[in-house]
Amino acid sequence: MIEEQLKQAKLACRKMQNIDKYTKMDALDAISKALLENTDYILGENAKDIANARDNGISEAMIDRLLLTRQRIEAIAKDVEKVADLKDCIGETVRKIERPNGLIIKQVRIPIGVVATIYESRPNVTVDIASICIKTNNVCVLKGGREAIHSNIALVNVINMAIRDILPTNVVTLIENTDRSVVFEVITANQYVDVVVPRGGAGLIQHVVNNATVPVIETGAGICHLYVDKEADLQMALKIAVNAKISRPSVCNAIETILVHQDIANPFLTKLRSEFAKIKIYGDEEALRYVDGQKADNQNYATEYDDYICNIKVVKNIDEAIEHIYNYSTKHSESIITENNNTAKYFMESLDSACVYHNASTRFTDGGEFGFGAEVGISTQKLHARGPIGLQEMTSTKYIIYGKGQIR
C-alpha cells in the first residue's frame, strides 16, 4: 500500500518535470484560494485533532502548535501566494563550459524528484512543503504526525482538489497511515524516493539519519551561541541577548548559551541580570558572581533547551569562546558582538557553522528573513544544503552536452 503510493509518486515525477512556470503559478494560486474557501472544513477537521490532543493530555504549548485558526489559515494561504511569486529557478543555466574540442556543456537546474518529508505537529508544514515542491517541479510525499492526521488529510484534500485540473495526479501525496513503522519503509525506498527531509525533534531526526538509505537533508538541531566580546557595545549586546534568547525560545535559531569575555563580565552581566530575571540560568563560577543560577556542567552546554533556560559562561578570550563553540555547537548559528572588525573577522572565519553573525541576532536564520520567501527547514549538515533550505536547495542539476560527432 505504501509502496504503491511511493511508486505512483515516482511515476508522477516524469510528468511534473515538464510543467511550465505559468502552470505552476496557476496551481499555487488555486491552492491559496481553495484554502480560504474551505476554511470551515479545515477548521472542523483540525478541531478533531485538538479534541484528541486534549483527551491525551497533550501540553498547551503543543496544542498551540497544532491549532489552526481562521487567521492562521489566511496566513498559510498568503504564504502560498508568496511562493507562487518567487523567481522560478528550474531550467536556469548554472554553469556553461566550452571545451577546446568544441563540446558545449551546460549545467542546468532540474527538480530533485520525489521529496519525502517526515514531520511532526504543525499542520502548516503540510502546505509549506507542498507549495515549495510544486514551485520546483518536485513531487512530495508527506508523512505527518498522528496528532495532526485529521488536519493533514483535510489540507491535502483541499490541495488536491485545487490542482486536480492543473497538475498531474499524485504530485502531492499524504501517507495517512501514521504508524512509526511506515517511516522506515519511506526512508529506505531508494527506488522511489530521491531525498528525505526530517522536520521535528532530535529523536525523529536521529531515527531518520540512522536508518535511512535514501539521502537525507538533516534539519533543525540548534545549540546556538552568542559571544559578547570585550570590545562589545554592551547596550547592543544586551538587546541582542534578550532577542536571541527570549523572543521565541522554542525555535532552533534561539540561543542556548551566552559566552562573555571576562573583561566586561561585571558590567554586562549586571545589566543582563534584570532582563533575564525570568530565565533559569546555568552558569560557571565566574558568571554566578553576577547572576543568580545553578552551576552549569557539560550536559547543560550540550542541551538544546528550547525553553526559558540559558547557560552563561565567562571566557578568558575569544579563543576560549571559539573552542567552546566547537565543542558544543550543532553548527546552526553563532553571533559575535564586538565593535572590532578584526575580532569579528577572526571569529567568523574560525567557525564553520551554517550561519555566523556579527552584531546581529541569531534569530535571523530563517528562509523568510534571508529573503528566500519560504523554507523547508534549516540544514545543519554540510552536504547539498546549508542554512535555510529555500527553492534552490530543493533542486538538482544535470549536464546537457552539445556535440558535432566528437569522440574521445
Added chain:
Amino acid sequence: MIEEQLKQAKLACRKMQNIDKYTKMDALDAISKALLENTDYILGENAKDIANARDNGISEAMIDRLLLTRQRIEAIAKDVEKVADLKDCIGETVRKIERPNGLIIKQVRIPIGVVATIYESRPNVTVDIASICIKTNNVCVLKGGREAIHSNIALVNVINMAIRDILPTNVVTLIENTDRSVVFEVITANQYVDVVVPRGGAGLIQHVVNNATVPVIETGAGICHLYVDKEADLQMALKIAVNAKISRPSVCNAIETILVHQDIANPFLTKLRSEFAKIKIYGDEEALRYVDGQKADNQNYATEYDDYICNIKVVKNIDEAIEHIYNYSTKHSESIITENNNTAKYFMESLDSACVYHNASTRFTDGGEFGFGAEVGISTQKLHARGPIGLQEMTSTKYIIYGKGQIR
C-alpha cells in the same frame, strides 16, 4: 585505534581550514616532486602487491589496474601539478544578499571537513583524492583495498613526508587495517567524518549506501545508453557507437545498450555488424535480424557489463527509447544521435540523467574532459554533486551575516 585516527583527522580540520592558497600550492608541488624522487621506493612496494596478486590468482585485467610503472608515477605526479594550478574556490562568495533591514548576507565557499574515501585497487586514487582534498582545504581519510596496501602505504608515506613542514599533521590519513569491518566503523562515525565517497564496484557502493549514517556521495554505476534516431547521421552514429562501447569498456561512461530507431535499423545495424564483430551481442528479435547474437532479456538490459558485450534493441520511436532508458538507466550518461535539433531537445529534456549528450560520445563524462582538471568520481545521485565531482563539489558553504545591532 581507527577512532583515534578519525578523531585526529577531525582535529586537523580546524588547522587546515585557515591554510592559504599559496601554501596549498606549495604542498602540492612538494608532493609532485616527492613522487618522482621516490619512484624506486614506490615501485618496490607496488611489486609486493603485484606478487601477492599473482599468488592469489588475480586476473591480468585486475593486475593491470594495480600496477604502477615509472611512466604511471610520472603521470600521477603531473596530475598533482594540474590540481595545484586549478583555480582555488575556497573563500569565494557564492551569493550576496542585502536585506531591507540592512543585514548583509554572504554565502561563502568553505571546505567540507573530513572526507572519507573507501576504494578498491587503483593506487593512483590515493594521490588523486589527497591532492583534491588539499586543494579544497579538506582533510582526507583513505581506506584502500587490501590488494593495494603496500602501494598505498608507500604513496601516503611519500605524501606525508613531502608536506610535513608545510601543512598541519593528519591532513592525509591512510587506514592501514584492511579488514572489511573497518569500513563500517568509518561510515558510521558521524562525529568525525563529514562525508564518505565510495569508489569501486557495485557491491562496495551498495554496502556503503545501505550501512552509512554519514552522508554519502554515490559514484560510478554506469548503465549508459546510445539512441540512434531515424534522422541520425549514420556515419557519425557508427563512429560514436564504436567509441562509446569499445574504446574502454571497463569504465563507467562506456555504453551498455544501443537503442536503434526501426526506420534506420537495417542500414545502421548492417554497418555496425563488422565494427562490432568482436563484441558479444544480446539483441531483441528485430536487432538479431541484422547482427549475430543471443536473445536479450530484462536482466541483460539491467547489467553493467564493463566488458566487450553490448545490448542492441530496435525501438518504434523516441518515446520507447526514453521509456527504456527510464527503466534501466543508472542515470549516468545517455546520448542521442540525430540531425534534428527538436528531437534532440525532446530527448535531453525528457531524461534526468546526470549527463545527456547530443551527437557526442558518453565517454566524455569525466572530470578531465569537462575541464575540472581532476575528479573524485562521477556522482549518479541527485543531492550535492551530480556528474563529475571536481573541486567545487568537494566544498560546502556557510553564511556570514553583517549587522549593526539588528534584532527580530
